[in-house]
Amino acid sequence: MKPNRPRFHIDANNLREVIALLKQRLGEESFYISNIIGVDRMAEGIIEVNYFIHVVPLANTIVIRVTVPRDKPQVPSLIDMIPGVYSGECETYDLLGVEFIGNKYLRRGFFVPIDVASKNVFPLRKDAKV
Amino acid sequence: MSRLIKYSPWLVHFNTGACNGCDIEVLAAITPLYDPERYGVKLSPSIRHGDILIVTGVVTKKAAERLKRLYEQMPDIKYVVAVGACAYDGGVFKGSYSISGGANKVVPVNAYVPGCPPRPEEILRALLLLLKREKVEETEQH
Amino acid sequence: MEDEVVEKATSLIKIPVTLEIPIGPQHPAIHEPVLLKVYADGEEIVGVEIGTGYNHRGVEKLLENNTFYKDKFIASRICGICNTVHENCFTRAVEYVAGMEPSPRAKYLRVLVMELERIHSHMIINAIMAEIIGFDTLFMYIMRDRELVMKAKEIVSGGRVLAEFHMFGGVRRDIDDIKRDRLIEILKKVEPRLKYYRKLFENDPTISKRLTEIGVLKAKDATSHGMLGPILRGSGIRSDVRAEDKYDAYGEIPFNVIVRGEGDSLARMLVRWDEALESLEMCKYILEHLPSGSAVVDERKLPRTFPPGESFARVEAPRGELTYYIQHTGGNKPYRVKVRTPSFNNIINSGFSYLGHSIADVPVILVSYDPCISCMERAIVVDLKKGVEKRVTLREIAMGVAAP
Numbered sequence: 115m116k117p118n119r120p121r122f123h124i125d126a127n128n129l130r131e132v133i134a135l136l137k138q139r140l141g142e143e144s145f146y147i148s149n150i151i152g153v154d155r156m157a158e159g160i161i162e163v164n165y166f167i168h169v170v171p172l173a174n175t176i177v178i179r180v181t182v183p184r185d186k187p188q189v190p191s192l193i194d195m196i197p198g199v200y201s202g203e204c205e206t207y208d209l210l211g212v213e214f215i216g217n218k219y220l221r222r223g224f225f226v227p228i229d230v231a232s233k234n235v236f237p238l239r240k241d242a243k244v
Numbered sequence: 245m246s247r248l249i250k251y252s253p254w255l256v257h258f259n260t261g262a263c264n265g266c267d268i269e270v271l272a273a274i275t276p277l278y279d280p281e282r283y284g285v286k287l288s289p290s291i292r293h294g295d296i297l298i299v300t301g302v303v304t305k306k307a308a309e310r311l312k313r314l315y316e317q318m319p320d321i322k323y324v325v326a327v328g329a330c331a332y333d334g335g336v337f338k339g340s341y342s343i344s345g346g347a348n349k350v351v352p353v354n355a356y357v358p359g360c361p362p363r364p365e366e367i368l369r370a371l372l373l374l375l376k377r378e379k380v381e382e383t384e385q386h
Numbered sequence: 387m388e389d390e391v392v393e394k395a396t397s398l399i400k401i402p403v404t405l406e407i408p409i410g411p412q413h414p415a416i417h418e419p420v421l422l423k424v425y426a427d428g429e430e431i432v433g434v435e436i437g438t439g440y441n442h443r444g445v446e447k448l449l450e451n452n453t454f455y456k457d458k459f460i461a462s463r464i465c466g467i468c469n470t471v472h473e474n475c476f477t478r479a480v481e482y483v484a485g486m487e488p489s490p491r492a493k494y495l496r497v498l499v500m501e502l503e504r505i506h507s508h509m510i511i512n513a514i515m516a517e518i519i520g521f522d523t524l525f526m527y528i529m530r531d532r533e534l535v536m537k538a539k540e541i542v543s544g545g546r547v548l549a550e551f552h553m554f555g556g557v558r559r560d561i562d563d564i565k566r567d568r569l570i571e572i573l574k575k576v577e578p579r580l581k582y583y584r585k586l587f588e589n590d591p592t593i594s595k596r597l598t599e600i601g602v603l604k605a606k607d608a609t610s611h612g613m614l615g616p617i618l619r620g621s622g623i624r625s626d627v628r629a630e631d632k633y634d635a636y637g638e639i640p641f642n643v644i645v646r647g648e649g650d651s652l653a654r655m656l657v658r659w660d661e662a663l664e665s666l667e668m669c670k671y672i673l674e675h676l677p678s679g680s681a682v683v684d685e686r687k688l689p690r691t692f693p694p695g696e697s698f699a700r701v702e703a704p705r706g707e708l709t710y711y712i713q714h715t716g717g718n719k720p721y722r723v724k725v726r727t728p729s730f731n732n733i734i735n736s737g738f739s740y741l742g743h744s745i746a747d748v749p750v751i752l753v754s755y756d757p758c759i760s761c762m763e764r765a766i767v768v769d770l771k772k773g774v775e776k777r778v779t780l781r782e783i784a785m786g787v788a789a790p
Contacts, residue, residue, distance in 0.1 A: 116482040116697040143623060146609040148700075151711050151724045166698065166709070170623065173630035175700065198612025201734040238446065265466025265547045268510070272536075275529040336460050337448065361466065361547050 121177040126189050129165075129180055133192055136167070145169045147192075150202030152210040156240040159184045163212055182212065191217035211236040249295045249321060250375050252284035256294035256318070260311055260347075262301025265361040266328035270298060273364035280368055283377070296323045296371065299347045302330035302337045308350045315351045323354045325370055332356050429744045434737040449723040454480055454554075454692060457720065461710075462550060464725065467510065468703045470503045470549050472725075475701040475710040477552040478633060482697035483714055484554070484689070492556035492681040493635040498672045499543050499551050500701075501665040505576075506535045507704035508658040512583065515655060515753045519596045524586070531579045538572045541565050556683035566673050573673075577666055584659040587652070597652035601739055601751035604649060611735045614728045615706025616657045617755060621649035627702040641668050651754035658704075658756075691718045703728055705756045733757050 115121050124132055136145060149166035165178040180189055191214035192199045203214045208222060235242050259267055274280055274287055288294040291314055303311060315324070326347040329335040333346040347353055357370045372378040425433035445464060449457045461476040462469040474496060481487070488496075513528035536546045542561060543549030551557050561569070587593055603613070608621045618625055626643040628636045644660040646653040694716045700709045706728025713722040732755050740748055 116695065117699075119698055143605045143609055146612050146614075146618075148612070148614075148707065149709055149711070149724075149726050151726075153713055153722050164711075166711075168625070168707075170625045175698065177698070196610050196612075197738070198610055198731065198735050201612070201730055263463045263466040263469075265463070265469070268466060269547060272529065272533070275533070276526055277530055277533045336463050337445075339448065339451070360463075363546065 115177055119175050119177055121179060123179045123181070126180045126182055129178070130190050130192065130195070132178065133195055137195065140169065140171070144171055147196055147198055147202070148175060150199060150206055152206040152212055152238075154184070154210060154239045156184070161187045161210060161212060163189055163206065187212040188215055189213070190215050193217045193219075209236060209238040211239070250377065253295045253371065253375060254286060254288035254293055255296050255298055255371075256288050256291055256314075257298045257300070258311060258314055260299060260301040260307035260331075261304040261343075262328070262330060266300040266330070269361045269364050270300060270327060270367060273367045278364050278368060280371075283368075283372065283375075285368075285371060291317050292319060294318055295321065296325060296374070297351075298325050298327055298367075299331050299351070299353075300327045302334050302343045303345070303347050303350055304343050308344045311347070311350050323374060324351050325355045325357065325367075325374065326353045327357045327362060327367060327370075329358060329360045332358065335360060424740065424745070424748055426745050431740050431743055431745065431748065434740045446723060446725065449725075450720060453718045454720065457723070458552070458554075459550065461725070462548060465727065466547055467507050468503060468705065468708070469547070470499050470543075470551060471701045471703040471708055473550070473552045474500060474634075475699045475708055476712075476723075477554055478701070479697045479699035479710045479712045480554055480692065482699060483695040483712060484692045486555045488556045488634075488683075489679050489681055490635070490677040491560075491679045492683075494639075494672050494676055495542070495557050495561070495681055496552060497635045497639065498669055499539065499549055501668050501672075502535060502539045502542065503549075504665045504704045505580075505662045505669075506532055506539070508662045509535065511704075511753065511756050512587070512655060512658060515597075515750070516593070518749050518753055519593065521592060524583075528583065531576065534572050534576050538569055538576075541569055541572075553683045553685060554688060557681050558683070558685075560681050566676070570670070570673055573666060573669055577663075580659070580663055580666060584656070584663065587655055587659060594652060596750060597655065597754075598650055600651045600743065600747050601754060602648070602650045603739060607738070608649075611738065612731045613706075613735065613755075614731055615703070615756075616654050616661070617706070617732060619643070619645050620654035620657045622647040627700050627707050631700055633699075633701070635672075639668050639671055651750055654754045691716070705729055706732060729757055 146168055147165060148168045149164070151164045151166065153162045153164070155162060160181045161184055163180045163182065165180070166175050167178065168175045182189060187210070189212060191203060193203065193214075193216065200217075200219060203217050204220055206212050207214060207217075207220045214220060257267075257270055272278065274285075280286070295318075297315060297318060299311065301307070315322070324347070326332060330337065331347045334343055337343055338345070344350065355370050355374045357367055359366060369378065424431055425435075445460065448460060452460065458473060458476055458480075462473040464472050509528050509532045513525045513532070516522075516524040516528065539549060540546045542559075542565070543551040544559060551559065603617065603621045605622045608618050609623065622645060624643055624645050627633075628641070629643050641664050644657050644664065646657055692714060694714050696711075696713045698709065698711050700707055702708075708728055709724075709726045711722075711724040711726075712720055715721045736755055740751060743751065
């Protein structure tokens with residue numbers, strides 16, 4: 115990804131292992147999760163969830179991409195390992211509908227107004243009529 | 245314009261979802277360089293003591309209810325000044341359906357201050373024009 | 387929130403802070419725009435809930451529905467205080483996708499405007515901190531000196547607050563020798579004032595008593611909760627986007643990354659003053675070493691559509707790391723733009739750090755995280771035992787008046 119950010123594609127089931135390995139190898143003080151960005155690729159029928167992790171000794175941000183099918187978007191949550199994913203996971207759930215299994219703080223209405231949330235619409239999806 | 249508040253208007257500032265550009269210019273307008281206290285203008289401690297309501301920001305639908313409530317809580321002889329392009333009709337955010345499109349859809353507005361954001365001197369001048377303490381230039385009639 | 391916490395608490399303080407976070411296409415009509423729900427047992431804080439009631443204005447959907455050129459103007463109005471860094475990040479993200487490279491002179495001018503903004507933003511937050519702890523005179527003094535910096539920014543870019551300065555491939559205005567000399571004069575006047583304020587914050591007993599040892603963040607907590615910017619650097623982690631990504635002209639301008647180890651509120655404010663002094667030095671260096679050449683872009687020759695691609699641009703905003711992610715599939719409107727402002731991480735993830743402190747420390751800690759100021763509304767103190775609500779200002783909480 116420009117400008118020279120290495121991108122890794124992994125399977126959703128291996129996500130927790132990979133992050134645990136990162137914690138072990140780098141130590142907790144050397145990296146932080148900077149962003150969790152979901153992208154709706156309606157044409158291919160998938161949703162991409164990108165984890166942007168900034169590694170301080172490398173002075174660069176790496177991207178870990180997980181793709182999930184659009185009709186059943188579920189990813190294991192990282193909140194017990196890294197509490198800082200709270201804001202990113204809650205936002206991605208509220209706007210795109212990606213469920214993070216194990217995160218008990220997920221709720222509709224985190225950002226989206228109640229009248230849209232009650233219609234079960236996820237606003238950032240490409241076919242959402244808002 | 246009432247003579248009662250002409251020489252000591254107290255301002256109440258309400259931000260209805262602004263980008264804070266207009267807010268920091270309103271904040272700058274109360275600092276020593278522009279010195280509004282020489283006109284008797286100061287920020288009021290509570291809404292019940294306010295005379296002039298300054299509205300900044302694109303009026304989002306949720307903030308519109310609070311704005312209406314705030315306006316009703318102000319004691320009578322009150323004026324509303326809408327500062328910035330967003331409070332006028334939505335500014336750059338026109339077209340987003342989460343906004344109501346301007347302060348005048350919610351409360352009656354007495355003065356608009358154009359700009360994005362307007363300079364502090366413009367804001368002060370709008371207040372003085374409203375209080376009729378500054379002469380309006382007569383335009384040439386052709 | 388666990389029920390036993392709610393039972394133990396005797397009062398609940400709701401602090402509404404409206405932030406301009408541009409998340410999602412919707413406006414959240416949550417019942418109250420409450421951000422921090424602080425559960426207190428007497429004086430001590432036992433639980434914090436971050437309620438999310440931001441006023442978003444549907445910015446991300448708006449960015450997808452407009453062309454890239456209009457988006458640049460919308461992006462700078464996401465935040466008025468740090469508008470140049472928003473513009474810069476969006477411009478660079480598009481330049482990475484399109485493969486454009488600005489001229490050296492344009493890069494130096496961009497850095498000049500961003501550093502001037504950093505100085506004025508740090509002055510504002512320190513003025514607010516002084517006001518919260520009751521030091522009104524200092525607030526007025528800092529705001530008066532800040533006007534000099536606004537004048538300098540106006541000379542460079544034409545706008546005091548909104549400096550619509552960037553364009554894809556360069557900048558929109560240039561400075562000549564007269565402007566340069568005037569800028570150097572203004573910077574000479576600002577420098578002794580900044581040094582005086584820095585010394586005051588370190589030595590004055592009123593300030594240091596209220597700020598020392600309050601809100602201590604260990605390095606491990608700061609990274610695992612995703613805090614950014616001066617908060618990280620005040621806890622000992624050396625991470626600054628300007629030194630890492632070396633975007634624009636930061637690779638050529640010498641500067642130091644300020645790091646302090648203590649991790650308390652005083653360390654964070656001193657990091658900001660030191661950064662303001664560093665920015666001043668950088669501005670002086672830029673004005674003396676401006677490369678020659680043209681900086682202004684001819685807007686008629688810019689392309690209408692952009693090639694498909696993906697890019698992730700980061701910038702060091704005064705509050706932390708600001709990121710823009712653009713995914714583009716062709717055409718003149720972007721497919722997906724995601725903006726993550728530093729206050730999104732800093733404020734939402736910060737609930738853990740208030741526990742164990744007293745009520746009067748909450749505004750001090752909140753202001754040391756630098757949420758967007760001038761959107762601080764009044765707080766509501768609810769006495770849970772008596773069921774009585776009282777409206778107080780944040781300043782009254784900080785001065786200890788609000789405890790029931």
